[in-house]
Amino acid sequence: MFSIDLRSLAVFRMALGALLLADLYIRAQDLRAHYTDWGVLPRDVLIPHLSDPLPLSVHLVSGSAFGQAIIFLIAGVFALALLLGFRTPLVTAVSWLLLLSVQARNPRVLHDSDVLLRLLLFWGMFVPLGARYSLDSLIGRSGADRAPLPTSVRSVGTAALLLQVCLVYWCTAAFKSWAVWWDEGSAVYYALSIDQVVTPFGLWVLGFPDLLVLLSRVAIVLEFLGPCLVFVPFCTPWLRIGVVGAFFCFHSGLTLFMSIGLFPYISMVSWLVFVPSLVWERGGSPDPTPPLRSSRLAQALAAAFLVCVVLWNLLGFAAAAPYVRPIFPSSAALVVYLLRLDQYWNMFSPYPLKNDGWFVMPGTLQDGRQVDLWTDEGMVSWEKPADISAQYPNDRWWKFMENIYPVEREREIALDAYARYVCRDWNARHDGQERLETFRIFYMQETTLPNPAFSLRDSSLAEYHRHTVRPEKRWLGEYTCGERS
Template sequence: MLRRLAGDRAAIDRRALSAFRIGLGVVILVDLLLRSRHLRALYTESGVLTTDALASAYPPLAGVSVHAVADSVAGPAGVAVLFVLAGVAAVALAVGYHSRIAAVISLALTLSLQARNPFVLNSGDLLLWQLCLFATLLPIGSRWSVDSVRTSASSDRTSTERTGARVASVATAALLVHVALVYVTNAVFKLRGDRWIAGDGAAIAFSMDQFTVLLGPWVAGSPTLLWVLNYAWLGLLVASPLLVLAAGRIRTTVAAGLVGGHAGMVLTMAIAVFPLVSIVSLLPFLGSGVWDRIDDAIVNVREWFAAAVGGDHTGDAGFASSRLDRRRIGRGLRIAARAFAAALLVGTLVWNAAVLGYVETGAGDAGIDPAEYGWKMFAPDPSGTDRWFVIDAELASGEHVDGLDRGSVTRDPPPDVDATYPSARWRKYLIAITVADDPAVSRSTADYVCRTVADRTGQRVESVEITYLERSTWPEPSEEVGTNRLVRHDCRT
């Protein structure tokens, strides 16, 4: 009985795995498109972070980025080629063409890109490469894929295929546990604070103008809605253990609630692809009933299309599901994959226990503090502080211009803090380097401003001063603004 219960909770509908694969490919593609807007500035030697500065801040990462190597060989064009290759792999992953190979390539290029500039990363980026890793161990191409069409023995759907066979393994258990722990650990951190329990957590988070976009300012102006959102989200986080302890409709309901919460983040907060990655991570928790309805919709659309264009195209060969992924791999490889999945499962449990302070791992002896790598999104309590930057470039003529070409140089609080940043990645970079406080990184960033301002204005740049200003945003924006100089750099040296 225990084995059956464990199997039910470790099982994932094959169509859910396929939706997971499609979502993963689409999110990687969206992430690449968003990052490509600042390809030269954030990911090349001619940008804000030289490889020497990267080596100063993150010595282990300096030699592992293929993007850095491509840049040294072919310049920004080499990095652009890797972006294109990653996009091709993401498309192959989404359509299910050699799915696991596409997942392996996506994993490698994602890790390489993230290693090139870790200052722009958030929790969503960490989760993204981890999901790619799990994808290499799972039968992600057994449904709704080119792979399934190529290996399908018949276009007729059996009753098993109609309802969708589930798969349960160490790898599926590891994926489910890993994703569930993202929410469980965040719940623990929030419960250790005061503001979420008091009903103020969401209000403080939305008070920070540097994050709010689209519907965000409207939500921030509704105290009642913020109170409801605070307890609704906290309730879902507290219920998150049911993602692995329960099955069926209960699991689906909790997962659907979390998906809805992340969809709301897309419409209200500028936090890169974090909410999209989170939505993809929750797809494997949705039950077979959800996928039955999606299958029905697909069949209805195909039958409508067949009727519209004429002819009999109602067979399922074009979008078929194979009974099982029959691709054979060697026994040794299967054993290795299972052992690796088991190690991931154990590692996930131990690492998150260390993050929460329940066990000692000895990671501190290697200079790694697990507490710095927890899923703390706005926890224990949101900071309630807005931060913006003044990048003052002095020209040879004596004129002062903004280093990011955002208009006149001013230290006055901006009407929209988020609008002062070129993108969410830029915001993350600038704020992260103030925390890192590494002189090599600050100089590298100032050097980039020297070059870009000189190119833009056609004048010699004498110096660049980067200052960050901050003020409290809750319960009301403070009149007092703190000023902190990050770096003053002489561009002539």
């Protein structure tokens, strides 16, 4: 039940390396804005106010774009080495540390996908990622008297990796409200009504209410049942092939409906560890060699961390089960935070957001002209944009802006830092009378209409959603460049 084929681990390793490179590429596009003292979150704001908890981060050593570029380059080299399988245990550990480091540098742009990626890398340190299809395997087996490699590996580390993937889906399904996901079947409707992430195709699908109900129910059934089926003790290889295929289709579909960054791809990669040996055997007969085993020390550490992770996920249900909290000691919580094993899988739970909106930032230049700083256009418009998701350069910017509204203590601090960045950015690109003097930030919040809209059983539902919800103008702040008004 807890063995992993070494070839599946090899493909998993290569995919992890590719994901790290893709993650670095996306982050590098906003290197100056997101990771330097010139950007939206300088170190003097992050460290005293927004660092709970703040692991050690080498990205905090430098506040310049050049210093960050060097660290990004080093991380890219290690990610490439992981993809190729060179000194795999070492580069896996270093890649994990560098990933924790860049995530700690700007926690305001993090998604659930970032949590999953760092957890996959962590558990990857307890399994032989470089045993197959790697430079390590070529170098280590260059002699003439090469012994046959085992087909699979079985250890506490493999069990932890497999269970970690399943915990993501079990927990998020357990947190979901049965009313919108099953009884009403309106969850996908609400999810596709989040204009900040919905794609044009997702908006078009809003015109098919019966399909939305079906998708809502299929999603929660798959999240509950799929991870259970991979541990059925009979027909296991065939069941795992079916479950892996189902989740690949599920997450591929998400990319059509929503722009949520690397999350679907990281999720698909996580299921590669369940690909059975049956997929790799050409003649249909398994390799007779016994499974590869890990050292006792590695298994003991993996067992301790696995217990912490399981208990930590149980803490998410503390409101319903208050007896859970006392069994998790504070010393263990400290270890979980330091290693960033903390996790809370509540995606679209208990139901998708019912409030979203868009930003309007009217600014006044020194010559008195009005400009819209959010769209970088001359005319300030309060009308709903045709495509709100297109206003964000990428999902990192969307997540950052989501994390500064509504205004709370930490979010207000982040909003002030963002306002100073807006001044620096605009004035760095404009001279003389075109320099920015003052500006205001508004959030146009709209509430998604409830499920009775499903009574419109035709394509007019998308138009109904778009035009009958009246946004509420919310003032977030007024700023003079360099100080708060």
